[in-house]
Every structure is written in structure tokens, then in C-alpha cells.
Amino acid sequence: MISISVGEALSQGLCKIVSNDGWQEADHPSVPGTVLKCFRPDAALSIQCSAEIESLWLLKHAWSGVVEISTAGDRIREPLFHADEKVRHFRSLSDAGAGERVITLTSVAQESTDAAHCEVWLFGFGLRTVPRLASRSMLLNSRTRFIQGDWGDFLVLSGDAVIPNALIREGSWAPDDIEIFRRYVAAGDAVLDVGANFGHHSVVFSKLVGATGQVLAIEAQTPIFQLTNANAVLNGCRNIIPVHAAAGAGRGSVMMYPIDYDAAEANFGSLGVNPDAEAGRSNLNGEEVELWPVDELLSRHMPGRSISFVKIDVQAFELFVLQGMRDLLARDHPTIFTEISPVWMQKAGYDYREIYELLRAFGYEFTHTLPNLDLLNGVPQVDNGTDIEWDLLAVHPSRH
Known part of the structure; x- marks a missing residue:
């Protein structure tokens, strides 16, 4: 009550x-x-x-x-x-x-x-129950908004214009992705949410895995990470372990692109690591964030847990995240759901096909959310200058 x-x-x-x-x-x-x-x-x-x-x-x-x-x-x-x-x-x-x-x-x-x-x-x-708002959204103050979504209640920055607006309109963010999560994530599983944003998908995973499961939610941006914590509490998701870090191939630090969190209309989820910035230079105005390999984060925060599913959405830093989880890929063969963006990955210093090469070396098979892609041995063939994005679902044969 x-x-x-x-x-x-x-x-x-x-x-x-x-x-x-x-x-x-x-x-x-x-x-x-x-x-x-x-x-x-x-x-x-x-x-x-x-x-x-x-x-x-x-x-x-x-x-x-x-x-x-x-x-x-x-x-x-x-x-x-x-x-x-x-x-x-x-x-x-x-x-x-x-x-x-x-x-x-x-x-x-x-x-x-x-x-x-x-x-x-x-x-x-x-x-008996908490009454629903007359509309899904309520402005709390000049900085924050409260949204009642289909999967839970969320605090967001008032200027965040993309994912929060989708929650207000549709009740959830990327419902087609959530249907994929529901097929591959079960009660008791341990899940990684790399690039958790304000925690919408982390809350979804939390409810899918239940009380016996765990969710490691990794988010680099400090204000957004703080919202991840708040939304875990707001939804009673005690199985979410929030981690403030950037996931990458090794230890160190990285610089995020500069952003104004007080902006009236922005997509804070699109902020990524600035590949041209040198960590430690304060004149760039971007946030410097600790960099950790996923394998080390798991040993610190989820020791002994077998990981069944990994979602990665880190704005073209995906290859480096995968490079930092080789032990996990070899040991647990988790299902991987990641975004592919050839143009931005090229700007980050690599060809998107390197992601496929890395995963294929561990025995993974590929399916894609975007239809009619020109495939060669299961890998889309797209010119790196083509501004197109899709989601890759990589499943190890042991998970079939």
C-alpha cells in the first residue's frame, strides 16, 4: 500500500x-x-x-x-x-x-x-495504486521533467528532446528493440547495458531479469549517469548496478564532445567520445571520463556472474567496447545487440566491418534490423560515406 x-x-x-x-x-x-x-x-x-x-x-x-x-x-x-x-x-x-x-x-x-x-x-x-498523470509528462522545474512510460517512471533533463519525447508520444523508446530483448533476455539473467543513457532500457532489462538477475548499466556522461541512478531508485530496480565510466579497449581516460545540458532542445543520447580530443586538456570544454575495459568492470561489479546479453549504444565507440570484452566473449558467448553507423565509425578511426570480423572470430552469427541490406558472407556492404545506420544482433550458436 x-x-x-x-x-x-x-x-x-x-x-x-x-x-x-x-x-x-x-x-x-x-x-x-x-x-x-x-x-x-x-x-x-x-x-x-x-x-x-x-x-x-x-x-x-x-x-x-x-x-x-x-x-x-x-x-x-x-x-x-x-x-x-x-x-x-x-x-x-x-x-x-x-x-x-x-x-x-x-x-x-x-x-x-x-x-x-x-x-x-x-x-x-x-x-491501491499510484494514480496516472493526466498526461504522461510533468515539468518539475527548469531542468527536469517526470515521465510515466509503459515500462516505468523516468526523470529526464527538460531539454532532452529525442528519447523523452518518444516516451511521451509512444510510451517507450525503440519498442522493436524491446521485442528483441524480450526474446533473448530471461528471468535470472545478467545483462550489460553499455551506454545506458538515463536508464530506460536498464529498467526494461531489470524487469525482464527479475529479482534474481542483474543489470550492469554503464554510462559516461555525469548528469545522465546521475539520472540512471535516480531512475533505478524511482522504479525500485535494486538489481541495477550503475557504473560511471566509458567502456573501451583498455584503461585510461577519454574526452566527451562538449555539450550544453541547459540547452532547450538537444539529444543528449547522441553525445559520444571525441576521437580528436586529447584527454587531460581542459580547454576543450568536454567532460573527461575514466575508461575501463568491460572485462575489468565485470570482475569488479559482477564477479562470477555469467553474462547472457549485451546491449551497446555508444555513438561509434562500439568496436573499442567489444575489444575490451574479449574474455567475456570467449567465456559466456553473450548475445550482442549493437548499433552500426559506418559514417561515424569511420570518423572514430575504424571501418564498421571490423566489428563483424571481431565477433566472427568468436563464432558469432549475424542478423540485422534493417531490411534489404547488400550482404557478403553475412556482412552488409555499405560505402563508409553512406549516412545509414542499423542494429546488429550477433548470436553465438551455443545460444540457439
């Missing part, structure tokens, strides 16, 4: 006060938001409650009396006196689930340690 204070429920439209005779607004240190209280008998409060409200959140202590709770079809008296300590108490409503209805609370005198008192404190309500 989810608890919410009176003040929060009022501000979110989950209830409204119909009539009030003798109840006052108050603050209580154990409750986030405004609560309601009364100090005399026969104080009456009528509240119209939404369908999500299934119980009343009341306080029991030594100065409490009795509250009479009336609904359309029921009337009960609930003793609230408790001699020893303050106790949070939830009283289920007999008409829970009956849609919108009016509930009336009336204070009743009760013998207690101090007969002059008959307090009743209404802290708030117990909810």
Missing part, C-alpha cells in the same frame, strides 16, 4: 473537502505535507475521495479519542487511544474500489489519560 498525506492528495486531485466543522490544517514531523486534526467532540469533516483511496491514515496516541467513519453504506467507530506511543494506523474503507465517494469523519469523546482531550489526526490516505 502507498501512503500519501492529505496535502499531497488535495494537490493531486485525489480528494477534495466537501465540508469542514472544527478540523484544522497542521504539520506533523513524521508526515510529508499538510495533515488535518481536531481537538473537540463532534467535529465533522466530509471528504470526496477518488477510487484510488482505499484506507484512511490515522494517528493513535494517548490523547486520542474515537473517530466515527461514515460512508454511503456503512458507519463504524474506530478507537484511536493508544497509551504508550504514537502509532501510524491505516483503517481500510468498506467501500474501497467503489469509485468516487464521500467519507465523513466525526470525532467522538473517549476516556483517555487526559479526559480533556479527544484528538483525531488524519494524516492522509492509503492508495
